[in-house]
Amino acid sequence: MLATQTRPPILVLGWGNLSRGDDALGPMFIAGLHKALSAEVRELVEFQEDFQLQIEHAMDLIGRQHVLLVDASVSCKGPFEARTLLPLRDASYTSHALSPETLLQVFIDFQGAPPPPTTLLAIRGESFELGTPMGDTASRNLQRALAWANLWVQERQGERVNLATTRASSSSSTN
Numbered sequence: 001m002l003a004t005q006t007r008p009p010i011l012v013l014g015w016g017n018l019s020r021g022d023d024a025l026g027p028m029f030i031a032g033l034h035k036a037l038s039a040e041v042r043e044l045v046e047f048q049e050d051f052q053l054q055i056e057h058a059m060d061l062i063g064r065q066h067v068l069l070v071d072a073s074v075s076c077k078g079p080f081e082a083r084t085l086l087p088l089r090d091a092s093y094t095s096h097a098l099s100p101e102t103l104l105q106v107f108i109d110f111q112g113a114p115p116p117p118t119t120l121l122a123i124r125g126e127s128f129e130l131g132t133p134m135g136d137t138a139s140r141n142l143q144r145a146l147a148w149a150n151l152w153v154q155e156r157q158g159e160r161v162n163l164a165t166t167r168a169s170s171s172s173s174t175n
Contacts, residue, residue: 007063008046010156011116012149014070015050022125022138025072025145029123032146033153041157053098058106064116066156068149069100072138073122079141082148085118119152121145 012033014026027049034047048060053069061067069085087108088101098106100120107115123145125138134142 008044009065010045010068010153011048011060011064011066012045012068012070012153013048013050013053013057013060015052016072017051019130021127021129021132022134023072023128024134025123025125025138025142026070028134028142029070029121029145029149032142033149036146036150037153041153044157045153053100053103055098055103055106057098057103058110061103061107061115061118062111067116067118068121068152069103069118070121070123070145070149071100072125072128074125074128076122076124078124080121080123080145080148082119082121082152085120087115121149 012030014030016023016026018024018027030047030049033045034042037045046060048057050057053071073081085100085104087104088099089105090099090102100118104115104118123138124141125135127135127138
C-alpha cells in the first residue's frame, strides 16, 4: 500500500486534450483552480491532469478525504453539472476510456474498502476538433465551474478544520 501520510486530503483530477478545442476544459480547469486558490488552501489539494481517465488513477484516490473529477461534456446541461459518484462496474472496465464510476469500482476491487467521497464536475463543451482553440462559450462555462469549485474546496477545507478541532477537543478531554 502507498504511504498516505504526506498526501493532500483533496485530489482534483482533470482530463482532456489541449489540442482538441473544448476537450481542453479538464486541464484548463486544473490550471485555473490552482491559480485561484490561496497558497494555504493549495497545500490541501493535489492537482493532476491527464489525457484520459485510466485504471491506474485508482491509486491516486488512496488516502484522500475528497476527490473532484473534472472533464468536458457535450451532454451536461448549462455551463456545468456536479454530481456525487457511486461505484459501478460497466463495459469501460478494461477499455481505453474508463468511466468515473468504474474508477471507483476499481478502487474497491483494489483496496477492499469504499472510495473517498467523489464528485464529478462535467463542464459543457461544444467543439472538440483537433487543432482548434477552446471556444468562447466553453471559456465562460469554465469560469463558472471554477467559481463553483473554489467554494467546493473551501467547504472541504472547513470540514478538515472542524474535524481537526473535534479531534483535538476529544483528545484533550480524555487527558
